[in-house]
Amino acid sequence: MTDLFAAGPVEQYIGLMSGTSQDGIDAVLAEFKEGRFVRVLASHSGHYTADLRSELVDLSREATPVSLARYAQLDRAVADAFADTALALIERAGDRADSIRAIGSHGQTVFHDAVTIGNSLQLGDPSRIAVRTGLTVVADFRRADVALGGQGAPLLPVFHHAQFADAAEPRAVLNLGGIANLTLMPDADAGKVRGFDCGPANCLMDEWIERHLQQTCDRDGAWAASGEIDDDLLRACLAEPYFERDIPKSTGRGLFNLGWLEARDVQLAQRDPANVQRTLCELTASTVASALLRHAPRTRRLIACGGGTRNAFLMALLRALLPDVVVEDSAARGLDPQAVEASAFAWLACRRLRGESGNLPSVTGARRATSLGGIYAP
Template structure:
């Protein structure tokens, strides 16, 4: 096994705000982030990706073009990162590219997941070997294909003296339960929406891609009757393992449960959506990690001051912090995880946790596209 190697991780989540790229060094069981850059999606491409996330017309042609355009933006993020860090392409062992998810159907008759960002083009343009298409092998092994980051959390954020929960606040929220005793097994799953509904509602009502610091939600009042209708959705009643995405939790889903959406003040709906995220997260922690003493948060949602404050108030007996205290800023964790998953694949090591995804056995994830 290569004890010291440099990898790049690329991640764009369900929020579709942009690409996080990290350059990581793995050295005898340690991980060091050498650099990070953020590359926003061009607005036209972002609009296309959002359309592709829902059923529509002419999807195959649109998909084919988007697959290449996403790879081009990924390569731009890679070169931006290399310039920033001073590394050369030949110094990078491989790129771990998550791709951009446009459809995730783990519960279909024939389960599937689909990410765009053609690794062939990415390898050709950067001159760096690419590891990609991580999720489909887990699905082929009867898993959900998600979440995959818990294996990384277990490798680098576990502590034998306490039960920890790692909370990723992306478009969708997911948790990883890390018992102090590894023999008890690791649990991880998507709890439901984190930012995706709030972001979509903010864009519709305020033409803003997100609610800065959660200030708009803080100005509203939670509508308890609406909150209860939202909490009654089937997904929240399903046992783990489970995974989801914006193909379920979108504004159509909200309107179906809102009846007369115009009868509510927009800021009250935002407050209720924030409460939905907090309630589903805290219920999941209470059910699956009742002995949790530390909640370690990552993802873009950690920048939502109001959400984080409300989460801390609901979990008064738990230390709530972000991953900065553990050496990696919260906006870099997911990209670092996919750099590590690429490392696992190149070294011929398993990347999934069957206790998390529900797969029938551990598998080596993804395909390798040689430079």
């Protein structure tokens, strides 16, 4: 790694990301040398107001119709939250932020259906972010891949491969956001990488605990650990056809939400809430483990990232279900689990401005590799 700090062009990019959990905006200031990710220089977490988050969750669940006027207002509100987060990060970074080339902004996904409709929508007007920060913004990363017949998701596997692949050890990366997605890396060959969404990670557990305990997440998985598995409910959930679909595949909160859970079990309201939470945690762990063993049984190391790594009970379940796999979080590989996604979008912005591809057709199913994202000047 020493050569990365030798004389040569060094650039800085900001990455902004809010995932399907919609629990906040992760921001990093990352350093790059000749297009290669070097390190995170600073990080910051921004937040939506409670009312805005609630409305975004409803929108992504397709629970409430929204007018075009309100959609436009939400686009602006998300952009302002992203811009505020970026400006707070720049202030925190101080004189380390003097040479920022651009911002990579993922935006807030509120709709994703690459199969039947062929589109993916993210809120957070990039032109507004550019004007408010005075920086070039790269955004709208998914739709170029979708236009080429791809899923437009997951986008992180190309970054996971660049950071975590090893020629001598079959590895996988597990992102535990609202949705769980896997990146499979049998060796260091990018052409062999596969990636897909397994199913729910935190989204169902977060919605369930918010309904019953008015908390936004199950800290350390403590509530889930207090309950017992409801076998009937678990079987009903595992009967979801998505779990058996071939890859590539992607999903989101539009499928996996409390409406989905209620449709699978008419007796849900009569079940013990703690037992439901325990069952939802088991659903996440079991579908991840099943997907890994089905598609990459030779995997020897699973590197976890995302907010779900803070759920100690979930991580323990994964280790129990995968006894022959080393399960660790990305901090063991030198990158904070909370910084991985935002770092990936800083990296994708860097690649876009260098004219380099940002997708992996072996992951998304696109017809070819392409640069991702539009460029928005301040």
